[in-house]
Every structure is written in C-alpha cells, then in structure tokens.
Amino acid sequence: MDSWSENVPTEGAIELPPDPRALDAIGRNHSLETALADLVDNSIDAGATTVLIRFVRNHGRLRSLYVVDDGRGMAPDTIDAAMTVGGRRSYNAQDLGHFGLGLKAASFSQARCLTVMSRASGHAAVGRKWNLDRVSEVGFSCELVPSEFAAAELGKPWPHPLGERGTVIRWDDVAAFPASDNVEQTERFVDGKIAKICQHLGLIFHRFLENNRIQIDIDVHDVDEDLVGSPAPVTSLDPFAYGSSGRVDYPKVLRAELHGWRISFRCHLWPRRSSKPQFRLGGDGVKMQGLYFYRRDRLLQAGDWVGVHSDHPRLQLARVEVEIDNDIVGIFKMNPEKSRVLVGPEFAQLAASARAEDGTSLSDYLTVAEEVYRASTARSAERKAMIHPGSGLPPRVRKTIQQEIPELKGEDAIAIRWDLFPDDMFFYVDRDQRTLWLNKRYRTMLLGGKHGGLNDLPLLKSLLYLLVANTFEGDYFGPRDKDNIDLWQTILTAAVQAERR
Ligand SMILES: Nc1ncnc2c1ncn2[C@@H]1O[C@H](COP(=O)(O)OP(=O)(O)OP(=O)(O)O)[C@@H](O)[C@H]1O
Numbered sequence: 274m275d276s277w278s279e280n281v282p283t284e285g286a287i288e289l290p291p292d293p294r295a296l297d298a299i300g301r302n303h304s305l306e307t308a309l310a311d312l313v314d315n316s317i318d319a320g321a322t323t324v325l326i327r328f329v330r331n332h333g334r335l336r337s338l339y340v341v342d343d344g345r346g347m348a349p350d351t352i353d354a355a356m357t358v359g360g361r362r363s364y365n366a367q368d369l370g371h372f373g374l375g376l377k378a379a380s381f382s383q384a385r386c387l388t389v390m391s392r393a394s395g396h397a398a399v400g401r402k403w404n405l406d407r408v409s410e411v412g413f414s415c416e417l418v419p420s421e422f423a424a425a426e427l428g429k430p431w432p433h434p435l436g437e438r439g440t441v442i443r444w445d446d447v448a449a450f451p452a453s454d455n456v457e458q459t460e461r462f463v464d465g466k467i468a469k470i471c472q473h474l475g476l477i478f479h480r481f482l483e484n485n486r487i488q489i490d491i492d493v494h495d496v497d498e499d500l501v502g503s504p505a506p507v508t509s510l511d512p513f514a515y516g517s518s519g520r521v522d523y524p525k526v527l528r529a530e531l532h533g534w535r536i537s538f539r540c541h542l543w544p545r546r547s548s549k550p551q552f553r554l555g556g557d558g559v560k561m562q563g564l565y566f567y568r569r570d571r572l573l574q575a576g577d578w579v580g581v582h583s584d585h586p587r588l589q590l591a592r593v594e595v596e597i598d599n600d601i602v603g604i605f606k607m608n609p610e611k612s613r614v615l616v617g618p619e620f621a622q623l624a625a626s627a628r629a630e631d632g633t634s635l636s637d638y639l640t641v642a643e644e645v646y647r648a649s650t651a652r653s654a655e656r657k658a659m660i661h662p663g664s665g666l667p668p669r670v671r672k673t674i675q676q677e678i679p680e681l682k683g684e685d686a687i688a689i690r691w692d693l694f695p696d697d698m699f700f701y702v703d704r705d706q707r708t709l710w711l712n713k714r715y716r717t718m719l720l721g722g723k724h725g726g727l728n729d730l731p732l733l734k735s736l737l738y739l740l741v742a743n744t745f746e747g748d749y750f751g752p753r754d755k756d757n758i759d760l761w762q763t764i765l766t767a768a769v770q771a772e773r774r
C-alpha cells in the first residue's frame with residue numbers, strides 16, 4: 274500500500290511557459306554599479322577596448338542610460354540569442370560570461386526597458402527591445418527596432434566613434450533615477466552615482482584597467498542644450514597596491530592540493546597607514562579584509578573570509594588574493610550577479626592545508642597580521658617629539674598641540690609674530706630669537722580686512738608651525754634645513770602673492 278515506486282507516472286504534457294512577471298524578480302541583488310559591471314563583462318567578452326557609460330538628461334530630468342562599446346557587435350542571429358533569458362552560448366576559456374543571464378538580469382534590475390542595438394562587421398545594424406510592461410501584457414515577444422534607428426544610435430558622435438562594429442545598450446525608465454527635474458538634485462544624484470560607479474568598476478576591473486586592456490569613461494549628455502560634460506575616466510583601484518608591505522617577508526604564497534585541485538593563496542599585509550584610496554575602500558578597512566577571488570582577471574568578491582576565519586578589526590591589514598582558474602572552478606559557485614563566491618566543503622580543507630615554502634599556514638599568517646596591526650598601533654602612540662609653539666597661537670590650539678605631540682626637551686618654545694620685512698619674503702626662521710616671523714605686509718590682506726591680534730590667523734600659523742618647527746632643533750641649520758626653507762619660501766611667497774592678486 275505505502276510502498277515507494279521508483280518512477281512517477283505521467284500522462285501527456287501541457288505547455289506552461291514561465292509567467293512573464295518572473296522577469297521582474299531576476300537580478301534582485303544588483304545595485305546600479307554591479308549591474309553596470311555585468312554589462313562591462315559583456316563588452317570585454319566582445320573584445321571591446323573602450324566602454325562609455327552615459328547618463329542622458331532631458332528638461333532637467335534623467336531619462337536614459339547608455340553603455341556603448343567598440344567590441345565585435347552582434348549579427349542578426351546573435352542578437353536574438355543575446356536577448357533570450359538564459360540563452361547560453363559556447364564560451365571560450367577566457368570569457369567572463371557563464372549563465373546567459375547577465376544582460377537581462379542586470380538591465381531589468383535597474384530599468385523597465387532594455388534596448389540593444391548592435392552591428393557586427395559586414396552586417397546591417399540590428400536592434401531589439403524588451404519592455405517589461407509589454408512583456409507582462411503580451412508575453413515574451415521581443416520588439417524589433419528598425420535598422421535605421423539602430424544605425425543612427427550607433428553612429429552618434431560618441432567620444433570614441435564606433436566604426437563598422439560596436440554595441441549600444443540603452444536603459445529607459447530607470448527606477449533609481451530621481452523623478453524630479455530639479456537641476457541641483459539631479460546633479461547631486463549623478464555626481465554621487467558616478468563616484469560609486471568609478472569606485473566599483475575601478476576595483477572589479479582593476480587588472481584590465483591597469484594594463485590598458487579596457488578604457489571606461491562616464492559622462493552626462495544634456496539633450497536640451499546638446500552639451501556633453503567632460504568624461505570621468507574609471508581608474509584602476511588595485512586592492513593590493515600598497516607602497517611597501519606591512520612586513521618585509523610578505524606577501525607570501527601558500528599552496529594547497531587536494532583530490533587533484535590546486536589552489537594558491539597570495540597573502541598580503543597592508544602597512545598600518547596609507548593614503549591610497551584602496552586602503553579604506555568602502556569607508557573602513559575592517560570590511561575590506563579577507564579573500565579576494567578573481568576569475569579570469571575579474572574580481573568577483575572583495576573581502577570576506579568565507580568561513581576560513583571571522584572578521585576582526587585586528588585583521589584589517591590582511592587581504593588574500595585567490596585565483597579561480599578552470600582547474601578548481603568545480604569547488605566554487607558564483608551568484609548570477611557575479612558579486613559573491615560560494616565555496617564548497619572542500620575549500621575549508623584546502624585552506625587548512627595550504628602552506629608557504631617556509632611552512633607558513635593561513636593561521637600563522639593571520640597571527641602575523643594581528644601582530645603587525647598591534648605593534649603599529651603601539652608605535653603610533655609614541656609620536657616624534659617636537660618643539661612646542663609659544664606666543665602667537667590661541668591657547669586652545671597650543672593645548673591641542675601639547676596633548677598630541679610630546680615636547681622636545683631642552684628647547685625653548687617658538688613664538689610666531691609679525692614684522693614688516695624689507696623685502697617680499699613671506700616668513701623668516703629666526704633661530705636666535707626663537708621666533709617664526711611673518712611678513713606684516715600680507716597681514717591685512719590675509720585677514721580679509723578684519724582686525725588682527727596676537728593670536729590671529731591660527732590656521733595659517735599652525736600649518737607653518739608644523740612645516741618649520743623642526744628647523745629650530747639643534748645647534749645649527751643643516752644643509753637640508755636650509756634647502757627646505759628656501760623651497761617653502763619660494764612656494765609660499767608665490768602663493769601669498771597670488772592670493773593678494
Ligand atoms: N556588448 C556586447 N557585445 C557583443 N555581444 C554581446 C554584448 N552584450 C551581450 N552580448 C551577447 O549577448 C549574450 C548574452 O549576454 P548575457 O550577459 O545575458 O549572458 P552571458 O554573458 O552569455 O552570460 P552571463 O549571464 O554570465 O553574463 C552574450 O553571450 C553575447 O553573445
């Protein structure tokens with residue numbers, strides 16, 4: 274009675290095409306930046322060397338977004354496959370494409386309307402359009418764009434005009450675009466988005482940007498005035514481009530092999546302090562620690578320890594480069610948005626068994642990362658001592674300096690005062706009188722007509738104090754001090770004169 278039957282019987286079949294509304298749900302994990310990265314993937318796969326991302330504004334309102342590339346374009350039969358959801362093709366070893374979904378998922382996550390216009394060498398221009406509102410009414414019938422319109426879009430005076438091949442992707446009805454036609458609000462929105470897109474694409478495609486395999490620019494076209502703003506170039510943001518390593522024996526490469534799978538972990542240590550923008554990507558270093566997975570030179574995931582360890586502020590200098598090449602692709606899965614990597618159970622084993630030539634394991638590396646972080650924090654507590662300022666600065670500023678900088682013992686404080694110089698020089702380091710003199714002839718101008726006093730212009734004086742304080746140290750001027758003072762003098766005198774003009 275309740276015995277299990279191996280096969281479930283069937284009697285005939287009915288056609289149940291997916292409900293068109295399913296399209297609304299794909300690509301839900303995308304943001305504008307990650308969606309654009311998916312389109313850039315396609316441009317790279319098409320062999321493009323330039324990609325332009327363009328915001329189009331009409332009557333003060335953002336209306337469309339274009340992605341234009343000079344890749345090999347699509348012939349009429351290819352474009353139909355391209356518009357098909359899940360229309361996979363055969364992929365080359367280096368291709369970034371994988372699911373046959375990217376273009377559609379990325380576009381519908383952002384826009385109600387996707388138009389693709391393209392031309393391959395030796396073919397006429399072709400165009401296809403998906404409009405989500407139409408799809409939900411009449412089903413999956415893709416609209417055909419007249420060849421002349423497609424040709425006109427392709428033939429626009431793009432900054433890098435397309436020759437006989439290229440592709441224009443156009444999004445209309447973009448959900449994130451502000452509904453208002455307030456120019457200032459639109460401007461703010463666009464500026465913010467451009468900055469985010471530059472950062473995201475700069476990071477994801479840094480290896481391509483670094484060796485000029487691709488150039489990506491972003492601009493804004495104001496249709497009313499037919500004005501195109503100057504393009505913002507996307508520049509490479511290499512998350513491993515520190516000046517000097519946090520420790521001399523790093524980076525180290527740790528290798529592991531399991532069931533024929535080979536993987537290497539390139540373990541880096543950032544220095545404690547860095548002015549590079551990629552040091553504080555995403556606003557804080559903590560989030561940027563962890564594993565960086567690359568597939569075919571495209572960064573799939575930036576940071577996260579994927580179960581190897583948990584995030585900790587003390588590990589914020591640790592970043593590890595991992596290549597997912599074809600040998601080990603089986604133990605990884607990427608999400609269709611290509612913004613996360615999911616690892617199989619074998620990964621933890623590979624990570625645990627990885628060793629450098631000197632025997633270092635991942636957990637040794639993490640211990641070192643913590644040590645470097647802690648040692649450098651302790652070091653930063655002992656700042657180099659300096660001579661403190663005397664009269665000339667407001668008490669509050671002097672107090673802050675006293676709190677922040679240890680005082681150099683055995684040296685008198687430096688006064689900062691005004692005097693009328695016989696020449697145009699801006700300042701004078703007077704070691705005998707322990708005074709930094711400022712030329713009075715600039716004082717009224719710098720004060721903008723306000724009355725001066727003993728403690729006037731504290732910002733200017735603090736900056737100068739930080740610059741010259743150590744030239745007051747010791748018994749005599751070293752040649753280096755003299756040279757520095759000459760340099761500062763030349764520049765600051767030119768600057769103050771420029772200010773006066
Ligand atoms: N800019 C482009 N230039 C030339 N062909 C393109 C371009 N964009 C898309 N295509 C074609 O459209 C197809 C579908 O693109 P789509 O991004 O949807 O899938 P995919 O790239 O094959 O895989 P994935 O889902 O991993 O991105 C591509 O395989 C390619 O043939």
Ligand SMILES: [Mg+2]
Nearest residue numbers: 315370375376
């Ligand atoms: Mg794709």
